[in-house]
């Protein structure tokens with residue numbers, strides 16, 4: 445791994461933000477540094493801040509570290525969470541179109557354990573993942589990613605109103621059904637919540 449002082453500084457920032465030092469912070473900082481290096485992006489939080497989009501495939505510890513190192517945020521629309529439950533992240537240089545998908549290797553855990561047989565598992569991981577070379581931790585895949593205009597940073601391309609619930613839908617997430625404009629919830633009848641009572645005014 446190159447640039448050790450930078451790694452330590454970024455890890456410190458990640459731990460500060462995330463709330464604790466864990467294997468996920470070490471892996472997250474390293475996967476992000478590798479992604480940036482692969483794409484030739486040097487200053488993701490400064491001069492290069494409009495060049496990068498990251499897709500992460502898990503909503504666990506490492507994702508926070510990837511946010512810190514890359515400067516990408518869900519709210520800036522340059523970090524997308526596609527929760528496949530995989531420790532993987534795809535880094536896209538939107539200027540060049542180049543994209544790399546980096547996956548955390550399955551056998552890294554055993555390699556880490558072999559380094560420090562005397563320590564407990566989480567201490568081993570934090571320690572060993574700092575030291576192990578990138579090739580023992582990650583695989584890199586050249587990929588291409590189709591980015592739709594409505595998923596990119598910038599002003600919403602459309603603002604619609606659902607004909608059933610009346611709620612506003614941004615960014616072309618509305619659907620046309622039987623000649624009506626609907627939100628996804630009303631169109632599919634599927635939702636993560638179940639309504640228990642009609643809408644009311646907020647508590648005072």
Ligand SMILES: [Zn+2]
Nearest residue numbers: 464466468505
């Ligand atoms: Zn953690």
Ligand SMILES: [Zn+2]
Nearest residue numbers: 606609627630
């Ligand atoms: Zn609706």
